[in-house]
Amino acid sequence: MTARSSDDKPRNAQTVKALLKLRELILSGELKPGERVPELGIVERLGVSRTPIRLALVRLEEEGLVDCLSTGGFTVCRFDEQDIADAIEVRGTLEGMAARRAAERRPDRAELADIRDCVGSLDALVRRNNPTLDDFSDYIRLNERFHTLLVELAASPVLKRSIDRIQQLPFASPNAFVFVQSELARSREILVIAQEHHRAILEAIEAGEGARAESLAREHSRIARRNLQIALQNQQQMERVPGSPLIRMRKRA
Amino acid sequence: MTARSSDDKPRNAQTVKALLKLRELILSGELKPGERVPELGIVERLGVSRTPIRLALVRLEEEGLVDCLSTGGFTVCRFDEQDIADAIEVRGTLEGMAARRAAERRPDRAELADIRDCVGSLDALVRRNNPTLDDFSDYIRLNERFHTLLVELAASPVLKRSIDRIQQLPFASPNAFVFVQSELARSREILVIAQEHHRAILEAIEAGEGARAESLAREHSRIARRNLQIALQNQQQMERVPGSPLIRMRKRA
DNA sequence: CTGTCGATCATTGTATCCAATAACCGTTCG
DNA sequence: CGAACGGTTATTGGATACAATGATCGACAG
Structure with missing residues (x-):
């Protein structure tokens, strides 16, 4: 996933950034359990377009940190x-x-x-x-x-x-x-x-x-x-x- | 993931279609182990745009069926x-x-x-x-x-x-x-x-x-x-x- | 013949736009 | 007061375009 090209910058640098930052926002509690992850809010916050954010959210879902909603989008999981x-x-x-x-x-x-x-x-x-x-x-x-x-x-x-x-x-x-x-x-x-x-x-x-x-x-x-x-x-x-x-x-x- | 709205059609129908079809292509051997998944080829084949295909590929990576390449894209795994x-x-x-x-x-x-x-x-x-x-x-x-x-x-x-x-x-x-x-x-x-x-x-x-x-x-x-x-x-x-x-x-x- | 370099083409990552739908709010009715 | 309905706004899924980069091929030099 952290696919790195020859100069050590990942080819998918924006997706990696989105993943790392989203994970951090979730683990720090800024994105709270049960709450929806606001894509546009994250776009503004991270300065990354929606596409890598959405890819990162799919990965975070597989990590167990977010769940997808039947109406679309994701919420932060609670344990x-x-x-x-x-x-x-x-x-x-x-x-x-x-x-x-x-x-x-x-x-x-x-x-x-x-x-x-x-x-x-x-x-x-x-x-x-x-x-x-x-x-x-x-x-x-x-x-x-x-x-x-x-x-x-x-x-x-x-x-x-x-x-x-x-x-x-x-x-x-x-x-x-x-x-x-x-x-x-x-x-x-x-x-x-x-x-x-x-x-x-x-x-x-x-x-x-x-x-x-x-x-x-x-x-x-x-x-x-x-x-x-x-x-x-x-x-x-x-x-x-x-x-x-x-x-x-x-x-x- | 198969997020379904009230009329039982998933809100993300194209992504679900891409996921199911890609999984089928992999499990049937049409996409062969070690080979790169050609996004545009899949676009033509499934009649779905690249976005849902790429979201599906991230999920299939988490399933263990594909690996991402350092140069971008995905290959089919071999066991x-x-x-x-x-x-x-x-x-x-x-x-x-x-x-x-x-x-x-x-x-x-x-x-x-x-x-x-x-x-x-x-x-x-x-x-x-x-x-x-x-x-x-x-x-x-x-x-x-x-x-x-x-x-x-x-x-x-x-x-x-x-x-x-x-x-x-x-x-x-x-x-x-x-x-x-x-x-x-x-x-x-x-x-x-x-x-x-x-x-x-x-x-x-x-x-x-x-x-x-x-x-x-x-x-x-x-x-x-x-x-x-x-x-x-x-x-x-x-x-x-x-x-x-x-x-x-x-x-x- | 082999290796290197440059040009071209194909592929992928990302940004942006459009359309569909969900959410929210205000109004009305029981 | 609560529920239902309609209108408006916000959000999300998908499509498309653009740019970056990797792959391939041909030419040239050793």
């Missing part, structure tokens, strides 16, 4: 707590399948080099007694890398695509709720547990233990579920979840 | 045997999650009525000693219904959407390989086994046995995997697989 939890679980289920497939493939030394390095780096990070904000930043980067490498080890384009697609929902990504950990009194402990999962998943893959790898990867996604529950008790944290304006909070009786 | 097997497995994994979630929800009598009827109808069908072609037709309809109802019982829009998306690949649908069974000498036996799975999945859901339901649903998708293997030995059968022109057959050395 509730259950949707978030389910998205995390779908990701965990598919990553579980990726871990199992990775183990079943019996990857060789060269294939495992990157993920071993990554787990080693995560280990060194987690071993620090008082994690700084920089440490947390590094953790987020390496965590994402671990998940990416895990999926690549499964060597299945179809599976990767399915995982990428659920992760188009911003709150479904592996790092979506990691920030919650950084604010807990026992934040280091949770890092320790998460890293134990990473390490054990790698170990299971190395040993060709598919069922173990799958179970561990699915349990690993439970950390995000736990963080979701924590964030739900804290409005300020919930506001920091990627895509939070799309999330309808349950009314307090 | 190999591993992609098919993986698509079936992703579907099975997600349907496994659906079955587990359905069981965990403890649905009441009313919620289970439809799927019970469906399983009952499948039972009556499978009990016949010599299945006719009409029987097979009914089987296909009821089989699809079973899978649809199963996913609905999970009561998760996010999960349903993930399953719908993998099923956009034609060879990943629950019925994609059922025809292979109709041509086997022991075709009734395979129906019996498949129906045992349906029945047991329902039983597990009724009993709230999530792990059992999940395992059964995943094993159930293995029937399609088996039929894939059978079809791979038989060029004529392989040609009848939905989307077969997209599939690159392995060269015989």
